[in-house]
Amino acid sequence: HGHMGHTAGLAQLGPEAMAVEGLRIFAASDLNNLLLAMPLWSPLMKRLQLTPLIPGRALDLAPDLQVTAVPVPHRDEWGVGTAAFVIQGPNRRLLYLPDIDNWDDWPRAAKILASVDVALVDASFYSANELDxxxxxxxxxxxxxxxxxxxxxxxxxxxxxxxxxxILDEDSAEWTAVLASGVQIAHTGQQFIL
Incomplete structure (x- = not known):
């Protein structure tokens, strides 16, 4: 979706950093169009191969590897929507859902999560009073x-x-409680075999 924390990494593909040409980028058509229309992003976007992800339609990434965008409710200041992704490997399915407003706003949540083997889900905050x-x-x-x-x-x-x-602090009661529940805390470099 269009929030800065999810698009700022594109800058690393520009001529000032990696100078990428023709790299295939996957995003919703509305997000691609928004980035192409913004003077800051347009020159970079024109150097990339923008591939639209159509919600609900599986896209083949490689033999035995597909991704399907699934719309989820999340703040949409830019009008481009937010998606989770179901990734289907040869043996297992994984859901990547880093952003959602509220589980109650997404009636399909339990059904979608039950349909996958692994679900990486939004854990932005532990408590409501964590951040003023x-x-x-x-x-x-x-x-x-x-x-x-x-x-x-x-x-x-x-x-x-x-x-x-x-939960980022391995010495905290919250970190201990999460792991005791059987839930993992994802970390850099973690791999999931699909």
């Missing part, structure tokens, strides 16, 4: 997410963790 002024930055809280999906056979892994979230 957080109200406009809607995200489900970690304990609520764990409680809501504990009954599913899906392996949960928490991602998109805000720097204020105590």
């Amino acid at each position: 002024g957080r109200a406009p930055v809607a995200h489900p809280l970690v304990p609520d997410t764990i409680e809501r999906f504990a009954h599913l056979p899906t392996q949960l892994a928490l991602t998109h963790i805000n720097h204020t979230n105590p």
Whole structure:
């Protein structure tokens, strides 16, 4: 989606950094169009191969590897929507869902999570009082997410963790509670075999 934290990394592909030409980039058509229309991003976007992801339609990335965009409710200031991604490998399925406003706003949540083997889900905040002024930055809280999906056979892994979230501290009670629940805290370099 169009939030800065999810698009700023594109700058690393520009001539000032990697100087990439023709790299295939996958995004919703509306997001591609927004980036092409913005003077800051347009020169870079024209150097890339923009491939639209159509919600609900599987896209073959390689033999035995597909990705399907799944719309989810999240703040949409730019009018381009937000998607989670179901990645289908030869043997397993993974859901990558780093941003959602509220599980109650997405009636399909439990069904989608139950349909995958692994789900990396939004864990921005652990508690409502973790960050002053957080109200406009809607995200489900970690304990609520764990409680809501504990009954599913899906392996949960928490991602998109805000720097204020105590689960980043391995000495915290919150970190211990998450791991005791059987949920993983995703980390850099972690791999999931699909």
